Amino acid sequence: MTKRKAEPLGEYHSKRDFQVTAEPKGARPRANAAGDLLYVIQKHQASHLHYDFRLEWRGVLLSWAIPKGPSLDPSLKRLAAQVEDHPLEYGGFEGVIPEGEYGGGTVMLWDRGTWTPDEPDVDASLKKGELKFSLQGEKLRGSWVLVRTKFGQSDKRPSDKPQWLLIKHRDRYASTDDILVEQPRSVLSKRLLEEIVVKPQKTSARL
């Protein structure tokens, strides 16, 4: 953890070969030109299907892998395993990561927008393990919370990453509809995951 803080994006870079993968290298943390804080979810068919939930903070994308994806139902808590910070540029990525590479498989930009923390001191919320925020996405909106349930023991084993729960708060955007089923397409290209696999041209949004 301390090492990762000293070297922003070090873990992200060490896991990837940018000669092979089309994922953005994103050399260093940078401010989002738009001023608002970026929010994205990428649907990622790797060895296991999951949804990568990312929130811009301090020039990088804080990232969580959510095996079952987000739910609009406040009674459903979705496990969110924190993973390495990603560069801001990753928020525009959609395409295929070659077989055998880290995270090899297909990435779809499933939702995108901005987020607003309830408390301005996000670092304190993260430290406390309770981050309340609202999302202004194309699919997900309204009030949410991430609650940490387990600290990570080591950066070496994925199973030892900090674990959180992503929970929808009750508001007018709460619903028992399954948004993963009802809105399966990319917000960038309108393609389904299978269509990205078939035509693996690299697409990326401007940020």
Ligand code: MN
């Ligand atoms: Mn992933």
